[in-house]
Amino acid sequence: QQQVKQSPQSLIVQKGGISIINCAYENTAFDYFPWYQQFPGKGPALLIAIRPDVSEKKEGRFTISFNKSAKQFSLHIMDSQPGDSATYFCAASKGYGNKLVFGAGTILRVKS
Amino acid sequence: EAGVVQSPRYKIIEKKQPVAFWCNPISGHNTLYWYLQNLGQGPELLIRYENEEAVDDSQLPKDRFSAERLKGVDSTLKIQPAELGDSAVYLCASSFWGQRGCLQEQFFGPGTRLTVL
Numbered sequence: 001q002q003q004v005k006q007s008p009q010s011l012i013v014q015k016g017g018i019s020i021i022n023c024a025y026e027n028t029a030f031d032y033f034p035w036y037q038q039f040p041g042k043g044p045a046l047l048i049a050i051r052p053d054v055s056e057k058k059e060g061r062f063t064i065s066f067n068k069s070a071k072q073f074s075l076h077i078m079d080s081q082p083g084d085s086a087t088y089f090c091a092a093s094k095g096y097g098n099k100l101v102f103g104a105g106t107i108l109r110v111k112s
Numbered sequence: 113e114a115g116v117v118q119s120p121r122y123k124i125i126e127k128k129q130p131v132a133f134w135c136n137p138i139s140g141h142n143t144l145y146w147y148l149q150n151l152g153q154g155p156e157l158l159i160r161y162e163n164e165e166a167v168d169d170s171q172l173p174k175d176r177f178s179a180e181r182l183k184g185v186d187s188t189l190k191i192q193p194a195e196l197g198d199s200a201v202y203l204c205a206s207s208f209w210g211q212r213g214c215l216q217e218q219f220f221g222p223g224t225r226l227t228v229l
Binding site for chain 2: 004034041042043044045046049089091099100102104105
């Protein structure tokens, strides 16, 4: 049972453009929504995370938008750079350190 | 600060052979997780430890997989016997309880890539 659905599977963006990745969840008990970045040969690393009591969180060029009623959240990468080329995973959990349910991932390529 | 350490980084074995993976979490992290990541997929939790105790092992295929964390620090994940479908990356992560009694973010190791021939 796929509890977190992520799209698109892959994304190509020009340098300086905006990258947008979307996720939808099913379990309304989820209350922690992180995004992870993974480079080849490395483990996932936390990029940014949000709780459902806010609709948006921004850290530098990365922004999470959260829509609780629609059970959707998205990652926006502003001014995308070639160094942002990686696989991005959305995830959700009931509680901060509990079991993370991951989306299938989005392979982002930023063209210079 | 050293991150989560895993070894080996790569392992190639023939089917029906046993294999073991080792994880050393970040110092002071008493919560440890093993995740399975299939190619092109997100990680899936296999087991979670609080100190020595396995508090969530519902996704661990117990007929062939086993795990231990004897002293509440290092952990070993074993597969015996391995099957072709076990080829994947096995990730270890660790976390700790913050001052307000909440578990903090999970830090992942680089993983062990297993190939079963």
